[in-house]
Amino acid sequence: MIEIKALSKRFGNFTAVDKLSFTVAEGEVLGFLGPNGAGKSTTMKMLTGFLTPSSGSVSICGFDSQKQSLQARRMIGYLPEGAPGYGDMSVRDFLKFVAKVRQIPVNQIDAAIAAVVEKIRLSEVLQQSIDTLSKGFKRRVGLAQAILHDPKVLILDEPTDGLDPNQKHQVRELIRNLAQDKIVIVSTHILEEVSAVCSRAIIIDHGRLLVDDTPAGLEARSRYHGAVTVKAPGIGEVEAAFGDLPGVAAVEMTDDNVLTALPQSDVDIYTEVQQLLAAKSLQVEEIFQEKGRLDEVFRSLTGGAA
């Protein structure tokens, strides 16, 4: 359990995090969203004890991050932004160093390293120095050191930044697999990631909490939630008829042949649209109903709406 109470961080006159409060329970994967500069990294730095909060408190599994800092830090695995590592060390030496500092018993270190190397597929670069690694491998080394001691709490600051689609997929799989008995907090500004891995999402902007909801709940806030998109030749000529359907709030044409009907809130318009299509005897090439568009929700919440 992580409890954050009225957490604030000020740098001079600038307030990076403003009275943020939330809790995360075991088994949750919390997506931490927000535009760049919203205070995501600053919050994570306070959770991990790297920054001292200006006010408020953080409790990690019952340990106060300030007063019982060492105990709190033992519970956490942390991937800092940019996945820093000691460039002159080989991957193996670096993981060994972290294992020793984490006080993993000497006779278990090799097994612990072998396990994460297998999980994160690092074996081919194990002897290479971190400086010579590609961005993707560097990030995976950062992940490896974060999960080496099988922590109860995993805090990952933009874990898939700079990875290719395959690597992103791998990392998301990994996070999902890890999540069962842990608390995972993932910061990201990639919205697809939220629906892919998170059980809950928090959006912050200007250091303030805007939304705390499930990914599905977030999608439901979209005006595209339940919208029906139809691709049919000649549909543009009957656009007005769709607009007049009961329950339809608006109609958008994204192409000459593609029409999207947006429903009024909590109305399912799928059947009505289908009936109208049949009545107008249009040749339907494609039809689908949307869950909602996260990017649109994100933009309308964080003021990038226009």
Add this chain to the structure above:
Amino acid sequence: MTPAMLVIFRRELKSYFATPLALIFIVIFLMLSGFFTFELGSFYFRGQADLESFFSYHPWLYLFLVPAIAMRIWAEEHKSGTIELLLTLPVTVADAVVGKFLAAWIFAGLSLLLTFPIWITVNYLGDPDNGIIVAAYLGSWLMSGAFLSVGCCLSAATRNQVIAFILTITVCLVFVLAGFSVVLNSFQGWLPVVVIDVIAQLSFLTHFDAISRGVLDLRDVLFFILFIACWLFATAIVIEIKKAG
């Protein structure tokens, strides 16, 4: 030494040898110490079987070389972001500060030990008091720790190694010069004698002078140890302040 401190110490010490830095440093250190001893110190010309001409130039040697080791200690961690990794591991700031300092100090000691040919030379040429020489070596190593501790603190204050280097040289220069009679005389007349005495007492030269002649006075030893402790304490404070943003 706590377990975490030991792990950090080992990693740091190893990191000196992971790059050509250690080799370059040791070579330059040996060349310069030779140059100072034989050219400026007139080692042969003095015709005495001692290493005073070797040790008496050490403050000046350290003034430029020790900041070069010290500048990277924390500035590099700031620059590469590894400080965030290090300080979110379950280690105390004290573990990190002392572990890193000790690694640098052992490295400086190793460079100093490698000057042993001069000790062989002086034993070959004459019959020196080896007790004095050992005492002077110890004293010189203590003094290098004092230079290093200043460098540690200033390196923690900046992410820029060049700035750390220049600041360290400047501050160390003040501590070296504070013992010079020319400098002390310039204070006379407008500073109380007590203050001038304190300034003189803070100088490396005042304390190293006796040591370089082989007189290992407990007070001089204590001075350097306290000096190091104070600057390491200041380093920890600087790091805590940076954490507070």
